[in-house]
Amino acid sequence: MTKPTSKSKRAHIISHTHWDREWYLPYEKHHMRLVQLVDSLLDQLDQGPDFKSFYLDGQTIIIEDYLQVRPEQKERLEKHIRDGRIVIGPWYILQDAFLTSGEANVRNMQVGHRDAKRYGTPSKIGYFPDTFGLVGQTPQLMLQSGIDNVFFGRGVKPTGFNNTVSDAGYESSFSELMWEGPDGSKVLGVLFANWYSNGNEVPVDEASARKFWETKLADAEKYASTNELLYMNGCDHQPIQKDLPEAIRMAEQLHPDIEFVHSNFPDYLSALKESAVQELSVVKGELRSQRTDGWGTLVNTASARVYLKQMNQLGQAMLEKVAEPLASFAHLLGHPYPHDQFTYAWKTLMQNHPHDSICGCSVDEVHREMVTRFDKSRHVAEALIEDSTSQIAAAVDTSTFERYGEEARPVVVFNTSGWERSGVVQMELDAARLYFREGFSLEDMAAKMNAIDLSGRILVDEEGKPVPCTVEDLGLQFGYDLPDDRFRQPYSCRRVRITFEAGNVPALGLKTYALVRMNSNALSDSNAVAGESVATNATSTTLLRGERGIENEYLIVNIADNGSFTLTDKRTGRTYKDLGVYENVGDIGNEYMFKQPENEVALTTKDLKAEIRVIEDAPYRASYEIVHHWEIPESADETLDREQRELIYYPHRKAQRSKQMVTIKIRTIVSLSRSGKGVKLETTFNNQAKDHRVRALFPTDLTAAVHHVDSMFEVATRDNTPAPEWQNPSNTQHQQSFVDVSEDQAGLVVANLGLNEYEVLEDGRNTIAVTLLRAVGELGDWGLFPTPEAQCLGEHSFQLEIIPHDGNGATSGAYIDAYQFQIPWTVAQTNVHPGFLTPSNTPFEWQGDGLAFSSLKVNEDSGDLMLRWYNMRSNTTELKFAASESIPQALEEAYQSNILEEETGKLNSSIINESSTALISKEWALQAGPCEIVTVGLRR
Structure with a gap:
């Protein structure tokens, strides 16, 4: 498409429907409306070329959803996709x-492309119409997917109730702009x-058309940088406009100097690029609507229904950080990789990832x-993990434990993180089994x-050295095997x-231990406490x-009467005080947005005496239990109900908190392991209050104007103080794994499991406040939708790790510890047997600063x-990696790839070790640019 010569402007009208799979209606109710919509669309397209095209906004899952009900329409649907009339x-x-x-997000792009190719050609449109802000690495992810554009609705303009906009404060001069990521991608x-x-x-x-276009043309021209004007013909769950061809013809009659076209995104982009004459603004990094009054960012969806975020964190970690690496290891040993099962698990998980779903709104x-979907996806991951660990463990040479006799029970510990790891591991294993097939009666087996x-x-361990360990007898248990070649095999066991504490387990590798009887002559060290724990140094x-302290090589923890604790980093000498105080305030907002009652003074546990006792004293870990009995208001007052019914915009609400009080019992476990470089917290309580927020506070007392936060493939830098336009008293933000406040010689990282909202407070102490729970009673947005279950009544548990460092989280290892905190250990019981894998093993080794x-x-x-x-830093670094000699077939060739796993260039190798009895191990190297996402392929 070329720029018109006889017409002054061109109006591109793109038909679509913004399809939220679930939102203010349950999924199946939206689903039934989707079937009606696609039926109508196919009928319309069948009538001829007059209605030119339609963008299937909900992406490729919409095809699955439709064909689930209308499988007989597949050929008809596919024809229009291949003809380019339905864009997917x-x-x-x-x-x-x-x-x-x-x-x-990478799997989302990979699955979308793969599914789209079954029907036609995937559109190369970076589409984020209603996403609640965008991460900084989006430009790089788009370019690595062959996409040079992004269409979006939020992040760089003021957006308020009902998507109204203001006339000032734009970060871009036009509705078109150049967006640059932290790596320089544009x-x-x-x-x-x-x-x-x-x-x-x-x-x-x-x-009506005259009035419509008078307004719409002026609105678009106000922001457009060219004469190519974009009009989106659709909205949320919008039925198609069947008479759009007639409406376009009427517009042409009214405005003969303007060309009106039923367009599509590729044609619009082509025309836009050809007609560009204005210099566009360059917007860099994250798009989080920071240059606004702060009331419409929707950031507080990060703390709506926290239980969903916790389940999502676990589900993602189980797939991407545990199941996939283990299945890859097993594949190197000759076992098939379960591609279809992974696709099913990922799709099930990603069905929870649309913004109105995972945001809890x-x-x-x-x-x-x-x-249910989270459970289903996790159950698939657990099944794949069990298969892979049994396959790998069967290849591990555990014959070193033969000297301990028939009662030796080997266990293989898997570290599926990308770095060597030490930490406390817990597992259940069977000390003895009797199978039902052996013919004993149930009474005799028991x-x-x-x-x-x-x-x-x-x-x-594999060298026969005792490892400090606690053994708890779980008594008589029932179990069963499900063999591949025969019927299930039930058994009774003593579990x-x-x-x-597993020490120095190789990255992406394993280490083997065994539970044995202490009086064996084969023990190299008998300094042990039978049946409970073993210590190699008394x-x-x-x-x-x-009285209330814990100390290891790196850290000292001391707990105060109020349950807060002081943390001293022995490496830097820096002490952090008043950590772990809890804060409670009212919340008269909704699932989208937090609103504290006006003039409310926050409640805290700072002046509340706590019950404190030791609950664990083992050679590998010590733990204290801290209990608070805390009175807080039971809910908002009756004003909130009236304001909700009257649809009063949440910043203008005047409700206060109830005078009636309820008591919540907060139980906190503070733990420090022998090798730990961070203090772990587990907080539990039964929430019986409504309309409120609970946060954990961690004052840093560090001098810093900015802080660092884990985001998608990036450690982003954000200002502690909001922009001058900001009016919202709250300045909460998104995080993934951690947030870090640091100065030149010291820093404090607070890592979390599924707690995605934090705030660095302007309290003179640069306190990191992490939201544990936010309880509200309505959806919000365009009407009144009561959501009593968003009050999150009942039991909740939260996990954090506090990691001090030397001021550089990327090079000190603090960020590595925070990332490893996200990844559960995997342990498998096996038998004594020979194998070609050594008891301590990894298929890959790599190094690369930052x-x-x-x-x-x-x-x-x-x-x-x-x-x-991915490079956590803004400077170039070198990545070196090598394949282990222990795998059956050597990996001979390496190449660089994009995120779609398309080869982009070969990598040269060097031989790092060669012998007559071992496979040749090769090393490859490449330069990783600032903030670059690097994907490498290895083939045999």
Whole structure:
């Protein structure tokens, strides 16, 4: 398409419907409306070329949803897609940007492209119409997907109630801009300055059309940098406008100097690029609506229904950080990679990732169904993990434990993070089994298992050295095997729970231990406490210090009467005080937005005496329990109900908190392990209050104007003080794994599991406040939708880790610790047997200062191993990596790839070790640019 010569302007009208799969209606009610919409669309397209095209906004999952009900329409649907009249992709779903992981976004793009190619060609449109802000790495992700543009509706303009806009404070001179990521990647950005419905329901009759276009033309011209004007013909769940061709003809009659076209995104982009004459503004980094009054950012969806965020964090970690690396390891040993199962698990998880879903801002029925999806996806991941660990463990040579006799029970500890790791591991294993097939009666099996003597059992490593360990007898248990070649095999067993600290487990690798009987002559060290714990040095059996202290090589923790604690970093000498105080305030907002009652003074536990006691004193870890009995208001007062019914915009509400009080019991466990460089907190309470927010406070007392926060493939830098335009008293922000406040010689990282909202307070102490729970009773947005389950009544548990460092979180290892905190340990019981894998083993080794390891998986088409890193820093660094000699077949070739796993260039190798009895191990190297996302493929 070329720029018109005889017409002064061109109006591109693009038909679409913004399809939220679930939101103010449950999924199936939206689903039934979708079937009606696509039926109508196909009928309209069948009538001829007059209605030219339609953009399937909800991305490729919409095809699945439709064909689930109308499978007989597949050929008809496919024809219009291949003819370019229905435009699909590139995503599987339209996800939220800040609450989904980097790898989840990559899988989303990969699955969307793969599914779209089954029907036609995926559109190369970076589409984010209603995303609640955008992460800084979006331009790089788009370019690596072959997409040079982004269409979006939020992030660089003031957006308020009902998507109204103001006339000042724009970060861009026009609705078109250049968006630059932290690595320097640039894409053309198109802002829906008048929203993605500015061409909705175009009138056909002359009078209405005249008025419509008089307004719409002026609105678009106000922001457009060229004479190519964009009109989005559709809105949320909008039926198609069947008479749009007639409406376009009427517009042409009214405005003969303007060319009106039923357009599509590729044609609009082509015309826009050809006609560009104005110099566009360059907007850099994250798009978070920071240059606004702060009332419409929707950031508080990060704390709506926190339980969903916690389930999502676990689900993502189980797939991308555990199941995929283990299945890749097993694949290197000759086992098939379960591609279809992973796709199913990822799709099920990603169905919870649209913004109205993962953000927790829908009706209760939606979020109930999400819980089921999270469970389903996690159960698939757990099944894949079990398969992979059994395959790998079977290849590990555990014959070194033969010397301990028939009672030796080897266990393999897997570290699926990208760095060497030490930490406390807990697992259940069977000390003895009797299978039903052996012919004993149930009574005899129970008697034999109950008679097993578990005394004297200790843990040893592959060298026979005792490892400090706690062994708990769980008594008689039932279990079963599900063999691949015969019927299920039930058994009775005597089960124990072992807890110990696994030390220096290789990155992406394993380390093997065994539970053995202490009186074996084969033990290299008998300094042990039978049946409970083992210590290799009697002078270091406890980490407890003083009345309420814990100390290891790196840190000192002391707990005060009020339950807060002081943390001293022995490496830097810096002490952090008053950590772990809890704050409670009212919330008269909704699922989208937090609003504290006016003039309310926050309640805290600072002046509340706590109950404090030791609950764990083991050689590998010490823990205190801290209990607060805290009275807080039971809810908002009755004014809130009236204001909600009257649809009063939440910043203008006047409700206060009730005078009636309820008591919540907060139980906090503070733990420090022997090798730990951070203090771990687990907080639990039964919430019986409504309309409120609970946060944990961590004063840093560090001098800093900015802070650093984990985002998608990036450690972003943000200002502590908001822009001058900011009016909202709250300045909460999104995070993924951690937030960090630091100065030249010291810093404090607060890592979390699924707690995506934080604030660095302007309190003179640069306190990091992490939201634990936010309880509200309505959806918000365009009407009144009560959501009593968003009050989050009942039991809740939250996990944090506090990690001090030397002022540089990327190089000190603090960020690595925070990333490893996200990843659960994996442990598998196995037998004593020979194998070709050494008891301590890893398939890969790598090094690179400032690089974060992100994923290891297998490409579905090529079978190549795909590894990904990203540079946490804004300077170039070198990545070196090598394949282990222990795998059956050598990996001979490496190449660089984009996130779609398309090869972009070969990598040269060097031989780092060669012998007559071992495979040749090769090393590859490449330069990782500032903030670059690097994907590497390895093939045999």
